[in-house]
Amino acid sequence: MKNRIVLLGPPASGKGTQASLLGAVFGIPHVSTGAIVREERAKGTAIGLEADSYASQGLLFPDELALRFIGHWLGSHSRFIFDGFPRTLGQATDLDSLLEAKALRLQTVYLLELPDDEVRSRMLGRLTCSSCGSVFNEKFHGISVEEPCPKCDGPLVRRQDDTLEALDHRLAQYHEFTKPIADNYEAAGLLKKVDVRFGRDAVFQLLYNDLREAA
Ligand SMILES: [Zn+2]
Known part of the structure; x- marks a missing residue:
């Protein structure tokens, strides 16, 4: 059973929902940088406040900060479904190093694909x-x-x-940062592309079967 998984995908591709469903059914922690950050902010730690200043400006976390959060979390976990992390090639490389230090490796990466027009109509509505x-x-x-x-x-x-301008900016950023990550995982033989236009249930079934087969 694969239990070190990354889900990549544009806004409105349903990656958070899928990660949450798969996590629940397989008993694997579903985690996003956002969730770890919220936990640290709730505890009022220094790293939590630092992250807050980026989030409030709508900026992406610098690789170095995201790495510290994930490294901290991986100190007590070895199974995960990451959703929205890594966001950059730098973070992907850092994740590999963190896992290597624990003699672990990433097992599968799903790239949820949704055409930009469909992302726009889902998000703007x-x-x-x-x-x-x-x-x-x-x-x-x-x-x-x-x-x-x-x-x-x-x-x-x-x-x-949820305005067209803000969304197009997010999409452009998504493509710019995700392409190199996907290429990197493809070269490593870890990437699986999933067309999510068929809806939540069909996508879940596909991911579920794929993870089960790897048992
Ligand atoms: Zn209501």
Whole structure:
């Protein structure tokens, strides 16, 4: 059974959802830099506050800082599904070194692929309930921002960072940083590409079967 896994993918590709589902079914910790950072911030550690200053400016963490967080976390874990890490080739190389120091290695990398147009339509149609936090999509769920939340009747809002300009910037950054990481893992024979247009359940089944087969 493979239990050191990385999920790469653009915004709205569902990588967080898949990582969470797979983690739950296989009992592997699903972790993102964001989750580790939130934990350190909640504890009020120095490294948590440092990360906060980058996050509040909407900046990517420098490789060096992300490495410290992951290194700290790997001190007490040897199985993981990383979601959104590594974000740069530098972080990917650092992850290899951290694992090597523990005589471990990465076992598989899934690249979730979604065309940019589909990312735009998924992201720009997102409405979030400001009461219960549920996320809906105008197109998929057939609702508009004027309507109440179908779950709790709370008010729906469009997040301010869900604008076309902000999204295109994120996408450009994603492609710029992810291409070299994917090429690197492909050369190492670890990369598997997954077309996520078929929806959450189909993608989950595919990933589930792939991990099971490796048992
Ligand atoms: Zn709600």
